[in-house]
Amino acid sequence: MAGVSPTVVSRVLHNKATAIRVSEQTAERVRQAASDLGYRFNILARQFRQQRTMAIGVLHGLSDSRPNFGGDSSYFADLMDGVIDAAFALDYTVAFCPKLLGDSPAMAMADGRFDGLVWYGSTPTEENRKLVMESTVPIVLLHNPSEVFGNRFPSVICDNTQGVDLAVEHLAGLGHRRIAVAVSREDFFNEARTRIECFFKAMRVRGLRSGPSDVIEFGLDLREIHQFFEAGPAHTAVFAVTDTIASRFLDIAPEHGFAVPTDLSVVGFDSTRMCEALTPRLTSVHQPLALMGRRAVEMLNQSIEKGATDPVTLVIPCSFDIRGSTSIATRGI
Amino acid sequence: MAGVSPTVVSRVLHNKATAIRVSEQTAERVRQAASDLGYRFNILARQFRQQRTMAIGVLHGLSDSRPNFGGDSSYFADLMDGVIDAAFALDYTVAFCPKLLGDSPAMAMADGRFDGLVWYGSTPTEENRKLVMESTVPIVLLHNPSEVFGNRFPSVICDNTQGVDLAVEHLAGLGHRRIAVAVSREDFFNEARTRIECFFKAMRVRGLRSGPSDVIEFGLDLREIHQFFEAGPAHTAVFAVTDTIASRFLDIAPEHGFAVPTDLSVVGFDSTRMCEALTPRLTSVHQPLALMGRRAVEMLNQSIEKGATDPVTLVIPCSFDIRGSTSIATRGI
């Protein structure tokens, strides 16, 4: 319609007119025609041509077969807010893809659908590990330190050491000297394990006694929690490695005549929205999830743009949200 | 490597072997070679070829420039859970795309990036309206009855009439006879307006008096809410058209010596997670958001598969979550 070749149209519509010299007059004619025709270039053709999609895939390496935005724990939601934030700022589309979670993730990872991947998960299964390791596109890990994948990819994690220390510092400051640490068997993933180690260390640093016998590890029937209360615990506080775990104690304590926080202080980890809905509201270590999501995408963009980057592990500090589930130690002082 | 033509490979790898006859022997040879080579077909090429992406775009037609999963109102998160659920079941990728929200949505809508779109929004701006109307791909609307877009697209909405009726029924059952209805100026969108009409009707049906003077419409400074309390209201209950609006009343009532629910019952709409975190917990009409998201995608799939469908408006019933913000009327009985 403008009486020019496709080449020229392409150049004009990409504003490369100056760089690749097209007369302003022709350019204008082309633009006019494009507008008249309601022309839009076919992005599929372009992606195909350039082998670049400007899309980031979010892999959900958890046992759940799909991301869960709702539910109590706002965890994934907060993370995704950050991911989307950064992705949009860099002009990436963010996609959740069934095949990544379903039958054949490997395929989707290698088929050029995404320029890069955010792998979000805590316990990589052996199969997941293999898939990730074989990826042909850049990946950034969330919630797994780089070494879990042989230092092949950059990663973003929260500062568990510092986060746990905040919790112990808070409890110690309230006069608690015997503190238990709680973890569910199902959640006994890398990070949970790390937090327990951090806990021991934070206690040690303050001259407080703690060891394996202070770990309450419970299964689905919560039996060990009941046993903890029945035994008439010496502990005056519990540090739970996740909010959900903490909520179990809030539920069960009253059944055994323990009031929280009067008889037992409880601290959680993640400070998800759940904390506000519990009674009493749960004091918890706060991971800056949105920030972590943002950083992950920014690092991913680096990898995509510059090719392989150092497999940096970005460690982001936690903060501490004091709510109603902790108070001054009343026993064993 | 298998010594066959690309055609045969294509056929084998799509399991069309039976339909388009390839000998099992050759097929096996091809599969073996593919596996040895670690061959994956390039999805970009395929999408390009077929002009089909198996991706659904989510348009966020709100004033916010991007979807917000976190925050108090789990609203979008719940909706998306449903969308993703259905999309994955149908093998669609779900994408959030910056360009849809940023500079040039029209482009993204027409460029073949998506097989279909879910348009999620309450107040279409004139510009948004135009964009949607000009879409070249199937769209399903969420939260807007089809007529808002000239009956061009199917849509999914909750049953506002029935939902509001549940609220009024509940309050009337508690003996409330003078009920106010609250809306914020900023939220005064289609659906809010609808709910107010529904409210009038629900009152009328029960022989209860209500009219424009019972509408509390307030701006950002919340002045009108304060005035409501200062005037010593005859109303013993407030029906708020969203949870956020209801939360204002919960916040402000105590400042004026009104206890909720003793002196004033408050009902919200949406029953978002916020309801659990408020004091007292907020009684609210529940929209089955996840279900609505699911239905929207299913309808979209229909449109994509069968071409244009009837612009059905799917109306989904609400339920009612009774929490702590409502009780028996103590005044004006």
Added chain:
DNA sequence: ATGAAAGCGCTAACAA
């Protein structure tokens, strides 16, 4: 300053 031509990897129509 503009155009011709090739080719990205795949699939479908047609031919053998």
Added chain:
DNA sequence: TTGTTAGCGCTTTCAT
């Protein structure tokens, strides 16, 4: 049962 060929729409050399 298998292969040949053409072409999806775009961008990018390279030539003019």
